[in-house]
Amino acid sequence: MSEKHKVAILGSGNWGSTVARIVGSNVRDRTEVFDPEVRIWVYEELIGGRKLTEIINSEHENVKYLPGKELPENVIAIPDPETAIEGANILVFVLPHQFVRSLCGKLAGKIRENAFAVSLIKGVDFDEKGVILISDVISRELGVECSVLMGANIANEIADEQFSEATIGYRNREHARLLKHIFQTPYFRIAGAPDVPGVEICGALKNIVALGAGFCDGLGYGNNTKAAVIRLGLIEMIRFAKKFFKDVQSMTFLQSSGVADLITTCYGGRNRRCAEAFARSGGKKSFEELENELLNGQKLQGTLTAKEIYEILQRQNLLQEFPFFEVIYAIAYQGRSVEGFLQQLSEKELSLEGDID
Ligand SMILES: NC(=O)C1=CN([C@@H]2O[C@H](COP(=O)(O)OP(=O)(O)OC[C@H]3O[C@@H](n4cnc5c(N)ncnc54)[C@H](O)[C@@H]3O)[C@@H](O)[C@H]2O)C=CC1
Ligand SMILES: O=C(CO)COP(=O)(O)O
Numbered sequence: 001m002s003e004k005h006k007v008a009i010l011g012s013g014n015w016g017s018t019v020a021r022i023v024g025s026n027v028r029d030r031t032e033v034f035d036p037e038v039r040i041w042v043y044e045e046l047i048g049g050r051k052l053t054e055i056i057n058s059e060h061e062n063v064k065y066l067p068g069k070e071l072p073e074n075v076i077a078i079p080d081p082e083t084a085i086e087g088a089n090i091l092v093f094v095l096p097h098q099f100v101r102s103l104c105g106k107l108a109g110k111i112r113e114n115a116f117a118v119s120l121i122k123g124v125d126f127d128e129k130g131v132i133l134i135s136d137v138i139s140r141e142l143g144v145e146c147s148v149l150m151g152a153n154i155a156n157e158i159a160d161e162q163f164s165e166a167t168i169g170y171r172n173r174e175h176a177r178l179l180k181h182i183f184q185t186p187y188f189r190i191a192g193a194p195d196v197p198g199v200e201i202c203g204a205l206k207n208i209v210a211l212g213a214g215f216c217d218g219l220g221y222g223n224n225t226k227a228a229v230i231r232l233g234l235i236e237m238i239r240f241a242k243k244f245f246k247d248v249q250s251m252t253f254l255q256s257s258g259v260a261d262l263i264t265t266c267y268g269g270r271n272r273r274c275a276e277a278f279a280r281s282g283g284k285k286s287f288e289e290l291e292n293e294l295l296n297g298q299k300l301q302g303t304l305t306a307k308e309i310y311e312i313l314q315r316q317n318l319l320q321e322f323p324f325f326e327v328i329y330a331i332a333y334q335g336r337s338v339e340g341f342l343q344q345l346s347e348k349e350l351s352l353e354g355d356i357d
Contacts, residue, residue, distance in 0.1 A: 003089075004031075004033060004034055004035045005033060005034050005035065005089055005090055005178065006034070006035040006037070006087050006088045006089055006090065007023055007027060007034065007035075007038050007088060007090045007091075007092060007182055008038070008039050008040070008041070008084050008085045008088035008090070008091055008092065009023065009038060009039070009040040009041065009075075009084075009092045009094060010040075010041045010081065010084065010085070010091060010092065010093050010094065010095060010103060010107075011040075011041065011043075011093065011094040011095030011096075011121075012040050012041065012042040012043070012052075012056075012062060012065065012077065013065045013094070013095065013096070013297075013298060013299070014065045014066055014155040014156070014298055015094055015120060015153070015155040016040070016065070016094040016095065016120075017040075017062040017065050017066035017069070017071065017155075017159075018066060018069075018155040018156075018158050018159045019092065019094055019120065019183070020038065020040050020071055020072075020075045021066075021069060021070075021071055021072065021075075021159065022158075022182075022183060022185055022188060023038055023075075023092065023182050023183065024038050024071060024072030024074050024075040025072050025185075026181065026182050026183070026184075026185070027074070027182060028072060028074050030181065033181070034182070035087075036074045037074055037076060038072075038074055038075050038076070039075075039076050039077075039078050039083075039084045039085070039086075039088070040056075040075055040076065040077055040078065040084065041078055041079075041080075041081045041084035041085075041103075042056065042077045042078065042079055043079075043095075043099075044079040045064070045297075047063060047064055051079070052064060052077070053077040053078065053079045056071065056075075056077035057076060057077050060072070060073055060075075064296070064297060065297070065298065066155070066156075066159055069159045081103060081106050081107055082106060082107065082110050085107060085110065085111065085112075087112060088112060088115065089112050089114060089115040089116070090115070090116065090117075090118070090178065090179070090182065091111075091115060091116070091117040091118070091142075091144065092117075092118055092120065092182075093117060093118070093119045093120065093121055093134075093138055093146075094119075094120040094121060095121065096121070096123070096299040096301060097121050097122070097123025097124070097125070097134050097204075097301060097304070097305075098123070098299075098304060100121060100123075100125075100134055100137055100138065101125070101137060101141070104137065104138060104141035104142055105141070107141075107142055108141055108142055111142050111143065111144060115144050116144050116145045116146070116147070116172070116175050117135075117138050117139070117142065117144045117145070117146040117147070118146065118147045118148065118149055118168070118175075118179050119134050119135045119138055119146055119147075119148045119149075119200070120148070120149050120150070121134045122150065122203040122204050122206075122207055122301050122305075123204050123207075123301050123304065123305055123308075124201075124204045124305060124308055124309070124312075125137050125308070126308055126311065126312045128315065130244055130312055130315075130316060131201075131244050131309075131312050133196070133197060133200050133201070134200065134204075135147070135148050135196055135200055145171065145172050145175060146196075147168055147169060147170040147171070147172070147175055147176055147179060147196065148168070148169040148170075148196055148199050148200045148203070149166055149167070149168050149169075149179065149183060149190070150166065150167055150169070150199050150200065150202065150203035150256075150257035150261060151164065151165055151166030151167050151255075151256035151257050151260065151261055152164060152165065152166075152256050152260035152261045152263065152264040152265075153166055153256075153261070153264075154264055154265075154268050154269060157268075158187075158188060161185075161187045162187065163187050163188075163189075164187065164188055164189070164256075165188075165189045165190075165191065165256035165260065166183070166188065166189070166190050166191075166256050166257070167190070167191050167192070167193050167199050167252075167255040167256045167257035167258075168180065168183075168190055168191070168192050168193070168199075169193050169194075169195055169196040169197075169198065169199030169200060169252075169257070170192060170193075170194060170196065171194070171196055173192075173194075176192050180192070191255060191256065193249070193251070193252050193255055193257070194249075195247070195248060195249045195252045197241065197244075197245035197247070197248055198241055198245065198248040198249055198252030198253070198258075199252055199255065199257045199258075201237070201240065201241040201244070201245065201248070202237060202241065202252065202253065202255075202257050202258045202261065202262070203257055203261060204301075204305055205233075205236070205237040205240060205241075205305070205309070206233075206237065206261050206262040206265050206266075207265065207269075207271050207300075207301045207302030207305050208233070208302050208305055208306045208309065208324075208325055208328050209229070209230060209233030209234070209236075209237065209262060209265075209266060209324070210262075210265040210266050210269050210271035210272045210275065210302055211271055211272070211275040211302045211303065211306065211328050211332065212229045212230075212232075212233055212275070212324065212327075212328055212341070212345075213226055213229055213230060213233075213265075213266035213267070213272050213275070214271065214272040214273065214274065214275025214276040214277075214278070214279065215229075215275050215276075215278070215279045215331070215338055215341050216229050216341075216342075217272065217275075217276040217279070218275065218276040218277065218278065218279025218280045218338070219279050219338065219339065219341070219342075221342070225342065226266065228346070229266075229342075229345070230262060230263065230266050232324050232345060232346070232349045233262070233324050234253075234259065234262060235324075235349070236322050236323075236324045236325055236349075237253075237262070238253055239321065239322070240309070240322065240325075241253075243318070243321075270294075270295055270298060270300060271300055271301065271302035271303075273294060274287060274290045274291060274294055274295070274300055274303075275302075277290050277293075277294060278290055278332075278338065279338045282338070282339075283331065283335070283337065283338045287300065287303045287332055303332050303333075306325065306328045306329045306332055306333075307329060307332075307333060309322075309325050309329075310325060310326065310329035310333075313325065313326070323344070323345060323348030323349050324345060324349060326348075327341060327344050327345050327348075
């Protein structure tokens with residue numbers, strides 16, 4: 001390709017801003033291949049009467065979603081998504097999954113020729129036939145090939161440059177190679193897996209399991225109990241992935257995007273934190289209230305994913321096979337007691353695993 005690759009980032013929350021630090025610095029170091037300007041679409045809001053885009057462009061810091069961390073000066077905040085992607089052929093999607101369709105609606109028909117995308121978004125969509133991958137939403141709405149990047153990646157730790165790994169799920173190896181160049185650093189190591197559905201479904205479903213881990217913490221249980229909850233959740237993640245995506249590879253569950261992301265989220269993530277607070281309140285505070293109270297504008301993905309997965313399973317008459325996902329939904333949305341969580345879960349899941357009685 002004679003023209004240089006140009007990257008645009010769609011989304012500027014906690015992870016989006018962290019990724020912008022990495023991508024901005026990597027492309028600036030390789031200007032023979034990449035255009036050094038990285039535009040980042042920022043959902044505009046006022047902070048103390050000033051526009052967030054203006055603050056980012058003058059102070060080079062996302063003071064709301066990644067305070068205290070400098071953004072490279074070649075990362076330019078843009079409030080209009082269409083302007084943000086002008087001339088870009090590598091589109092990095094990193095926004096809460098509930099906003100993807102409306103964003104794609106604004107970008108459809110405006111994409112540069114031969115552009116391709118990567119989704120860092122952890123969530124799913126669905127229709128009457130079942131689950132739809134967010135990468136497929138992007139792909140279909142915009143007519144671009146879409147890889148995914150998922151992993152044990154709590155944003156603040158990566159912004160602190162602590163060692164972490166991630167997995168690129170890809171169909172096009174050349175795209176994956178370029179993506180590795182824009183994301184990898186000595187402290188952020190990228191592996192590839194030719195299994196987009198496996199990588200992406202793990203990234204979405206582990207957020208539901210993290211709610212279970214948070215319930216454990218809020219109910220005052222210890223490490224053995226939490227390990228049991230994580231194991232039971234992992235079984236359902238694998239069962240769901242294999243049921244809806246026949247070609248999912250078993251090895252994918254051992255990638256950073258599989259078991260490692262599950263562990264980190266169950267110990268250090270926002271879903272866990274809000275679920276702990278929910279259980280401590282005895283279910284009296286709603287997740288919506290807790291998200292507003294605890295996350296300063298950051299968004300939970302697990303509760304919405306629990307609802308979406310529940311609706312998929314209900315429509316397909318599959319709830320019996322997924323007691324973990326069913327219980328989490330019922331506690332979060334139907335007022336079922338959080339205290340009964342473990343008992344309901346172990347009885348139902350054990351009968352599926354083959355009880356010895
Ligand atoms: N934060 C983390 O540690 C990680 C997050 N992720 C995933 O990355 C995705 C993005 O998450 P974060 O960057 O953490 O975001 P965030 O949860 O920190 O922030 C929410 C973002 O949504 C934006 N927003 C609010 N209302 C909006 C609207 N109506 N339309 C469009 N945008 C709106 C806000 O401006 C903000 O940028 C999620 O799917 C998340 O699961 C993945 C790995 C790590
Ligand atoms: O995906 C994450 C870590 O990989 C972050 O999880 P939370 O959204 O629960 O913070």
